[in-house]
Amino acid sequence: MKKLKRIVQDVKTLVTENMPNELNTLLWQLICYPPKIPLRLQQEQLLAKAENFSVIVDDPYFTNQRLQVNCFKWGNGSTRVLISHGWGSKAMDFDGLINALKENPNLQIIAFDAPANGSSEGDLSNLLLFANAVKAVIAAKGEPDIAIGHSFGTMANVSALTDLCITPKLLISIAPFILLQENFIRSMTAVGVPADAQQAFLDDFKSRYGIYPSEYAMQKLYKFDDTLNHWLAYDELDTMLPDAYLQVFLQAHPSIKTKNYSGAGHERIIKSAELIADVADKVNEAL
Structure with missing residues (x-):
């Protein structure tokens, strides 16, 4: 949990300092890092x-x-x-x-x-x-x-x-x-990531995977x-x-x-x- 807390704090700092490239890189960790809880x-x-x-x-x-x-x-x-x-x-x-x-x-x-x-x-x-x-x-x-x-x-x-x-x-x-993209958006919104930076992350996701995360929906x-x-x-x-x-x-x-x-x-x-x-x-x- 310590690492996740550090990621969240670093994201908030980059948002405040308006560093979009660095922010987008860190958002991959925010979205894709699963915290580990001991047995x-x-x-x-x-x-x-x-x-x-x-x-x-x-x-x-x-x-x-x-x-x-x-x-x-x-x-x-x-x-x-x-x-x-x-x-x-x-x-x-x-x-x-x-x-x-x-x-x-x-x-x-x-x-x-x-x-x-x-x-x-x-x-x-x-x-x-x-x-x-x-x-x-x-x-x-x-x-x-x-x-x-x-x-x-x-x-x-x-x-x-x-x-x-x-x-x-x-x-x-x-x-x-149920909805992967909506979960991403909720996670980014919760730590104050502005809409334009959120869209930049979603666009980067598409460039890497060929599709937007909206395609990963239970309905589909x-x-x-x-x-x-x-x-x-x-x-x-x-x-x-x-x-x-x-x-x-x-x-x-x-x-x-x-x-x-x-x-x-x-x-x-x-x-x-x-x-x-x-x-x-x-x-x-x-x-």
Whole structure:
């Protein structure tokens, strides 16, 4: 968190000093740096019970290196469950859910730390690295029967599964990330970046990736039809991902089943005892 605080302070300084070129360079760190939070004791204990493995993801965006992505597996059941965490998070932040799912001997639970998140290599990350990590895990361990994602991990799951033409038996999305560009804009606005500097960053994004970040929207990435068993948990009071974004997406896909955990909080929702019990029930129902 110290590095993120320093980035924010440096951005504010460059805005005040009107240094657009330096500001644009630093905005890439503001947008693409995921803070790392140390493991708690109970998370370390759960991690000690995991079977560890790793996959490799190419990073042509920041390091131009091959990054080691650390992965974890519990159980040897016939039903494979893949869990994808959110931005600035890690696999062990799902400790409560993983412990609940471990009680079912029919499950094989797989989770990973995305590039530049948790224990995996890298300093900066993006949606493509997240999605490519999902693909690499699937290549190593096989197609998931059930895919669970939180926040940014939901968009990574949808992107990867769509690219691989995989339709799981059950897709669970928790506080899903909906609009990438709008999130960028909210992040820049929150630290006082003026509109012209924001547009310069978006233009630079297009020059690097060939498209504006507005193309990375759930409405455009989501290609599943209404036969998919998709359950979505959200908090209408979520201050990080405005509910209005989600409702537009849900109106376009009325077959998605939902539950509102009002007041649970964007980050804390995956710790909710009610949500953990509901997810465990949904998984058991899909077996």
